Amino acid sequence: MRIATVIGRVTLSVRHRSLKGERLLVVLPWGPKTAITGKDHDYSIVAYDELGAGVGSTVAVSESTEATRPFGEPTPVDAYCAALIDTLFYQAEDPRPVT
Amino acid sequence: MRLARIRGYVTSTVKHPSFERCRLLIAQPVDDKDVPDGSPQIVLDPLGAAIHEKVLLCSDGSWARDYLGDPRSPARWWIMGIVDPKGHLAL
Numbered sequence: 001m002r003i004a005t006v007i008g009r010v011t012l013s014v015r016h017r018s019l020k021g022e023r024l025l026v027v028l029p030w031g032p033k034t035a036i037t038g039k040d041h042d043y044s045i046v047a048y049d050e051l052g053a054g055v056g057s058t059v060a061v062s063e064s065t066e067a068t069r070p071f072g073e074p075t076p077v078d079a080y081c082a083a084l085i086d087t088l089f090y091q092a093e094d095p096r097p098v099t
Numbered sequence: 100m101r102l103a104r105i106r107g108y109v110t111s112t113v114k115h116p117s118f119e120r121c122r123l124l125i126a127q128p129v130d131d132k133d134v135p136d137g138s139p140q141i142v143l144d145p146l147g148a149a150i151h152e153k154v155l156l157c158s159d160g161s162w163a164r165d166y167l168g169d170p171r172s173p174a175r176w177w178i179m180g181i182v183d184p185k186g187h188l189a190l
Binding site: 035051064080084 | 123
């Protein structure tokens with residue numbers, strides 16, 4: 001699952017039959033340097049959301065075939081919002097001296 | 100499978116129910132020269148890896164689902180092993 005920042009939502013007027021009552025988030029997945037610089041995100045993707053994430057929150061997005069697992073029947077969804085992140089601790093380098 | 104460095108952890112209360120009883124760590128995939136390569140992943144940790152340790156990640160979601168005991172879990176990456184810091188790459 002990748003860490004992603006929610007930047008918006010998508011509302012569909014015409015949809016695939018499997019997407020009934022869907023909630024879609026536009027998210028920016030974090031790249032290797034995003035935790036430090038706050039930018040350099042990966043390209044934005046749209047994730048299916050059942051947890052109610054709002055714009056600006058940080059979520060964990062599950063992608064590829066694992067994104068279809070939470071649905072009972074096979075669903076053509078490839079990004080799924082699996083968790084809303086409360087706290088996130090990140091340390092890019094090991095501060096201990098190399099012994 | 101991929102080599103990665105553990106760089107932190109996440110806590111989450113509102114999440115998919117299958118993640119109730121597991122640790123979620125942030126693993127930064129690295130290449131053979133320990134240079135970050137690709138987006139950081141939130142991984143399941145059944146082994147208790149410490150921060151900044153080099154670990155071996157596996158993307159076999161089916162094992163992760165068995166481990167969590169929920170066939171509908173969106174889990175994918177998990178820690179398969181912790182690399183011996185004294186071990187030398189045979190490159």
